[in-house]
Amino acid sequence: MEKTGMNNQESLLKLENFLCFAIYSTANAVTRAYQPRLAALGLTYPQYLVMVVLWEEENQTVKAIGDKLSLDSGTLTPLLKRLEAAGLITRRRDTVDERQVLIGLTADGRAMRAQAEAVPIAMGKAFGCTMDEAKSLRSELIAMRDNLVESIDEVK
Amino acid sequence: MEKTGMNNQESLLKLENFLCFAIYSTANAVTRAYQPRLAALGLTYPQYLVMVVLWEEENQTVKAIGDKLSLDSGTLTPLLKRLEAAGLITRRRDTVDERQVLIGLTADGRAMRAQAEAVPIAMGKAFGCTMDEAKSLRSELIAMRDNLVESIDEVK
DNA sequence: CGCAATTAAATTGTGTGCAACTTAATATGC
């Protein structure tokens, strides 16, 4: 006689076996952990990432920022408007290619960088792992992310 | 003469060195990758997680579901109302402790489990890693998540 | 017992993410 097939021990449908859930819940925890450390700067975590991208290189297009962060204009446009309203960035149309909007830093935005240096240091302790562990985990995650992104194109 | 201190090569403020960003962007990719595979079920990724929790055990409180998924009532209440509107779950006050709301499955919600079995199989391929890699990555992430959660309490 | 503290959900408000679509500008092929 066959078993029902339901509630069998080896089921793939168990939350504790889900790699996806480990990623999902860790990402939520990352955002929550950054929040009190970013409060002094008045930034949200995604806003902080945009600022990091701009501290590396000023005057990038929305598209370029989106490629680096894997975010589209639907997410970035309102976020950038908030950073502009906060007086941290500038937005101006590219005169050569008027489809593009160039994002620059204000003096305040540039000055914030010094304060922001403390954030990764504080967060490094919070993660509670060695530099080497962080490095290998990062590269494993990125490889997996690229696999996932590739698989999306295949399904569609 | 001292250098400006800006743009130095060893800066901790570089996106490509961020473990947090690897987690963040992988989590976003996870949600996007699940979406086409969950479309047949009419579920979002967080809704799917709630259904997984309920397939493991029916009649759990909102609190119990929230503990398992690290989500609060602010997220769960509207999500559960949508699952109820979709005819997949039931919501009723606990008669013993009227503060609590017990979440159960409807026949449709229970029946969906069989279809859902295909999802982890399809996603396993999308992740593109071995079972062992997935296991070790999962435990590393969960350890890190717990470290992060602990650190939040310390900061506050 | 009686009342302050705690707990569970729900509510409110803000800020993402992202699909789908629109608008405007540039690139491309014939």
Add this chain to the structure above:
DNA sequence: GCATATTAAGTTGCACACAATTTAATTGCG
């Protein structure tokens, strides 16, 4: 050269996340 395709931002609508607050019920403690 010019119609068509492509591209970049922006817009709209929906569904999370989560902080902060509210409401109602239960616990705990003197």
